[in-house]
Amino acid sequence: MLQITYHSRAEASFARSDFASLLSQCQRHNQRDSISGLLLYDGSRFLQAFEGPRDLVDRCMSRISLDARHTAVHVHSRRLITEREFGTFAMTTISQGENSPDHLLDEVKGLIAGVASPRLQALFIGFAAMRRPLL
Ligand SMILES: Cc1cc2nc3c(=O)[nH]c(=O)nc-3n(C[C@H](O)[C@H](O)[C@H](O)COP(=O)(O)O)c2cc1C
DSSP states (O other), X not given: OEEEEEEEEEOTTOOGGGHHHHHHHXXXXXXXXXXXXXXXXXXXXXXXXXXXSHHHHHHHHHHHHTOTTEEEEEEEEEEEOSXXXXXXXXXXXXXXXXXXHHHHHHHHHHHTTTOOXXXXXXXXXXXXXXXXTTO
């Protein structure tokens, strides 16, 4: 299996209210392609890791890089893995709303507990710890 992690900047035209439909689109496609992962969005930036069959993950990354809803797509890592590290759901995100920043940070820590690379873990923890308004 292949795992890719990247971050990007949401286009100014991408509204917070657009996130729910983006997420359900990801979940639909990923279910079909046996891809799972974690997608974080803080109102201006995305951080996503996804994993699954090699060809399908590469193809998914090609579609994602061409998507006009975000820009400055930067791939952090592309690793071969033997077991899924981000869980088994098509695409997970963290809940928003009344949760405190500390609670959200804990939630992210729980979701990345199975990630083997300390560097990758630090990337997700750092993103969540920025405590932008949505987080
Ligand atoms: C931040 C972000 C994350 C995305 N994540 C996924 C994903 O995990 N899986 C996926 O299939 N598409 C994802 N997409 C959507 C793709 O870029 C693309 O719009 C979608 O796969 C459409 O494919 P289609 O042309 O076959 O309908 C993402 C888009 C953005 C902006």
